[in-house]
Structures are given as C-alpha cells and as structure tokens.
Amino acid sequence: MSVLSSLRVWWHGFNTRRKMNRVFSRGEDPYRYAESPYERARLDAMEASLKPCARALEVGCAEGLFTARLAKLAREVVALDISPVALERARRRVGAGVRLEEADLRRWSPEPGWTFSAIVLGDVLYYLDKPLVQAEFVETFPRVASWLERGGTLVLAHGFAGPKEREHREGFRKRFEAEGLTLREERVLGEGESEGKVCCLLSILTK
Numbered sequence: 287m288s289v290l291s292s293l294r295v296w297w298h299g300f301n302t303r304r305k306m307n308r309v310f311s312r313g314e315d316p317y318r319y320a321e322s323p324y325e326r327a328r329l330d331a332m333e334a335s336l337k338p339c340a341r342a343l344e345v346g347c348a349e350g351l352f353t354a355r356l357a358k359l360a361r362e363v364v365a366l367d368i369s370p371v372a373l374e375r376a377r378r379r380v381g382a383g384v385r386l387e388e389a390d391l392r393r394w395s396p397e398p399g400w401t402f403s404a405i406v407l408g409d410v411l412y413y414l415d416k417p418l419v420q421a422e423f424v425e426t427f428p429r430v431a432s433w434l435e436r437g438g439t440l441v442l443a444h445g446f447a448g449p450k451e452r453e454h455r456e457g458f459r460k461r462f463e464a465e466g467l468t469l470r471e472e473r474v475l476g477e478g479e480s481e482g483k484v485c486c487l488l489s490i491l492t493k
C-alpha cells in the first residue's frame with residue numbers, strides 16, 4: 287500500500303469506526319436483530335449454507351450474533367470488526383474459542399500460511415465501497431478470495447432496497463467470480479422486493 291493509499295484507508299476507517307461506535311453506543315442490538323423475523327431468517331439461511339468445517343472467518347461480526355452460530359460449526363473462528371464497542375459485546379456473547387480482532391478488513395491479513403474453509407461477509411462490503419477508497423475496495427476481492435481454501439465456501443449476504451441496490455450487491459458476487467470463485471447458489475431473502483422493501487441477496491460461492 288502506498289503512503290497516500292494508507293492515509294486514505296486510515297481516514298475512511300477512522301470515520302467508519304467513529305460512526306459504528308456511535309451506532310453501537312446507542313445500546314445493545316441497534317439493528318433490532320432479536321425482534322426481527324427478517325433478520326432471524328437471514329441468519330438462519332446464512333447458517334444453513336455452511337457445513338461443519340475447520341476454520342472460519344467472519345468479517346464485520348458486529349455484536350457476534352452470527353459469530354456465535356459460526357462457532358458451533360467451525361473448530362476455529364476468527365471474527366473481525368472495526369468497532370471496539372461492538373466487539374466488546376461480541377466478546378461477552380461468544381466463548382473463548384473465538385478469536386475476535388479489532389481491525390479494518392483492508393489493513394488485516396491472516397496469520398502467514400492460514401486459509402479458511404469458510405468466509406462470511408454479511409452487510410459489510412457496502413461500507414467499503416466509497417469513492418475515496420475505491421482502489422482499496424477493489425483490492426479487497428483478490429485478497430479475501432486468496433484466503434479461502436480450495437473447496438471452501440464464501441457467504442455473501444447484503445441487504446438491498448430496490449433494483450439499483452440489488453444490482454450493486456450482485457456486483458460484489460461478480461467481483462469474487464472474477465477472482466475464480468464459482469457461484470453455487472443465489473437467492474433473495476425477505477418479502478416485498480418489488481415494493482422496494484429491504485431484502486437480502488444471499489450468494490454462496492466456492493473455490
């Protein structure tokens with residue numbers, strides 16, 4: 287990363303961390319996952335797309351709601367998030383077997399030689415897709431794809447409202463396909479796509 291690129295990522299990361307800390311400081315479960323049937327169905331579908339595996343990575347784990355489910359499927363779990371406020375809650379939710387790391391995806395790398403049998407990116411990539419840090423956003427795809435072991439599963443689950451946002455979320459999947467991953471399954475979760483209500487594009491890819 288050049289000095290300019292590092293500065294851009296630092297500045298964007300600083301603002302994202304501040305924003306996310308503000309959101310999570312409003313109180314537990316700011317996205318109302320617990321009381322939302324849509325969110326529960328989304329997490330259920332994400333979980334159902336994975337099988338028991340050796341090592342899993344979750345990016346943007348927030349308060350660890352999905353991380354706790356992942357910990358039942360994978361022998362080893364690494365989960366990262368840019369917000370220390372969210373991670374503090376995740377720490378209380380998940381057991382000591384989960385490695386939680388405060389990190390910006392763009393500046394994080396796994397331990398040398400580590401790969402993952404499963405990688406989960408839920409409602410996180412659109413935080414990185416900003417004009418100021420576009421080059422670094424694009425670089426994220428080959429990096430993440432290289433961390434997935436052969437035969438491994440990548441889960442993408444991103445909310446959208448309306449056709450423009452759906453196309454944008456499909457763009458995430460297309461970038462991973464361009465990195466050699468194969469789409470195994472894709473579907474829309476939630477009701478009311480035609481009325482522009484929030485739905486989730488779930489894409490399951492393999493290497």
Ligand SMILES: C[S@@+](CC[C@H](N)C(=O)[O-])C[C@H]1O[C@@H](n2cnc3c(N)ncnc32)[C@H](O)[C@@H]1O
Nearest residue numbers: 306346348367368369389390391408409410413
């Ligand atoms: C909307 S929450 C999604 C939580 C969970 N992944 C899910 O699917 O429900 C997005 C999370 O991504 C985190 N995040 C945003 N930008 C990030 C970055 N550059 N690196 C790591 N985490 C990031 C935020 O702090 C937040 O906790």
